[in-house]
Amino acid sequence: MIYYRDLVYNDDEQFVWNCYVEILGREPDSTGFVHHVNVLRTGRPRAMIVRSLMRSTEGRRRGTKIRGARAAFFWARLFRVPGIGSLLARIERVNDTWELRRSMRRLELETTKLVAIAQEQADMFARSPNRRSALALRDAESGLSPRGLRIFEELIGQG
Structure with a gap:
């Protein structure tokens, strides 16, 4: 449909x-x-x-x-339709403003969730006695290939 x-x-x-x-x-x-x-x-x-x-x-x-x-x-x-059209256009602009505000609130909530997840992962990494294994575990979960993992480790100075 x-x-x-x-x-x-x-x-x-x-x-x-x-x-x-x-x-x-x-x-x-x-x-x-x-x-x-x-x-x-x-x-x-x-x-x-x-x-x-x-x-x-x-x-x-x-x-x-x-x-x-x-x-x-x-x-x-x-x-x-003359007269009605301009009135409806004004109403539509108000509705668009409300919709924009709702979208901004949803975006703010999603961003807050993502920041919390990133902070949780950063804390896990910082607490890990073996940071390399924590990094490997996190990236293995994200689906990086071994080559991709090596490149990533080199980029952040872990390799």
């Missing part, structure tokens, strides 16, 4: 590429690729690009279903 949200969270070029691959089942031709990227850069909503590819002869023949596309088409049309 293809989800609309998975298509749209990319830069313009990647978005167009993904739409062709997911909707039409092929890589874009150069003319179509350039055309759709330029259309996006003029301010046309991404939902309208998805809709045009889905409604093309090739898109209808393939019959790709995209979950969430119908709602995206509706909202893209609503944004174009």
Whole structure:
């Protein structure tokens, strides 16, 4: 199942590429690729690009279903209504700010977890009577090959 949200969270070029691959089942031709990227850069909503590819002869023949596309088409049309569109744009900016804050909190929590793991490994290494074996154990667990382990040890002055 293809989800609309998975298509749209990319830069313009990647978005167009993904739409062709997911909707039409092929890589874009150069003319179509350039055309759709330029259309996006003029301010046309991404939902309208998805809709045009889905409604093309090739898109209808393939019959790709995209979950969430119908709602995206509706909202893209609503944004174009004078008065309502500008109000919705303001609401969307506020929502984007909240989403950014939530993402920053998640990133902060994940970073805190990673710092704790790194500190735990550093403490284990510092307490080890045989630092070389502690280093080898840690790196063996991380999947380094013996050659990779030697290179790593040389880099940190243990070899």
